Amino acid sequence: MRTKDDSKKEAIFEAIIDLLNEIGFSEISMSKIGKRAGVSSSTLYVYFENKEDMLKKVYLEIKGKLRNTMMHGITDDIPMEHIVERLVRNVLIFVLEYRRYYLFLEQFANSPLVGLCEDDAMEMFRPLRAVFEKxxxxxxxxxxxxxxxxxxxxxxxxxxxxxxxxxKALPEKLIKQIIQMSWDAIKA
Incomplete structure (x- = not known):
């Protein structure tokens, strides 16, 4: 059995994201991913069972990064208005700093594959849902x-x-307006 190499796994991960954002789900293939990552397409099967498994795992990994970014600084002991402010700022950070990841998540969310990992993704966000339920x-x-x-x-x-x-950074005045609009949309 071949051993897993973290640098190859990272190259595969990045190749999947870039290719999906460039050519979409319908055109992505194991051979294109292997070529972009600089590995043989048979190497992909060391890390993933098949294309579906590969895309699901990449999606869940990026979804985990999103969750970690969104939850940064959010605890259930701070006022709800501050939670919304922190959440909005964190989402902006994610979209601006991890734009490729955000675009990947959008494409995946609009694909039939999203149903395959919906439960796993929902489970990741249970702590955030609990804060909002409170x-x-x-x-x-x-x-x-x-x-x-x-x-x-x-x-x-x-x-x-x-x-x-x-x-690039958004002007603080605009960020505050976005926060206020989000707050206005959800407050009772």
């Missing part, structure tokens, strides 16, 4: 599913960040 119970947030509230803090902010053509 806000619902306290009457601070609208009485709707917590996932909907999180979506209203994530998707519009991601769309704003995506419109920027390069990684």
């Amino acid at each position: 806000g619902i119970q306290q009457g601070i947030f609208k009485p709707v599913p917590s996932s909907l509230l999180i979506t209203y803090c994530y998707k519009p902010v991601g769309a704003v960040g995506k419109t920027l053509t390069e990684k």
Whole structure:
């Protein structure tokens, strides 16, 4: 059995992200990924069972990076308005610093493969949902599913960040306006 090499795995990971963002799901193949990563396509099977397994694992890894970024500095003992502010800022950080990852997540979310790992992805965000559910119970947030509230803090902010053509800081005044709009969308 061949051993796994972390540098090869990282090259494969990056090749998958770049290729998917460049050519999309319909055109991506194991041979193209291998060529981009500088490994034989048979090497991919050392790390993944098949193409579906590979894309799922990459998606979940990036989704984990998103969760870690979104949750940074968020605890259930700070005021809900500060949680929303932190969440919005964290989403902007993710979209601006990890633009390729964000674009990959968007493509994956619009593919049939998303159903294969929906439960795993939902489980990752359980702590964030719990914080929002607490806000619902306290009457601070609208009485709707917590996932909907999180979506209203994530998707519009991601769309704003995506419109920027390069990684750059947004003016603080604009960030505060975005935070306020997110807060207004979800507060009770």
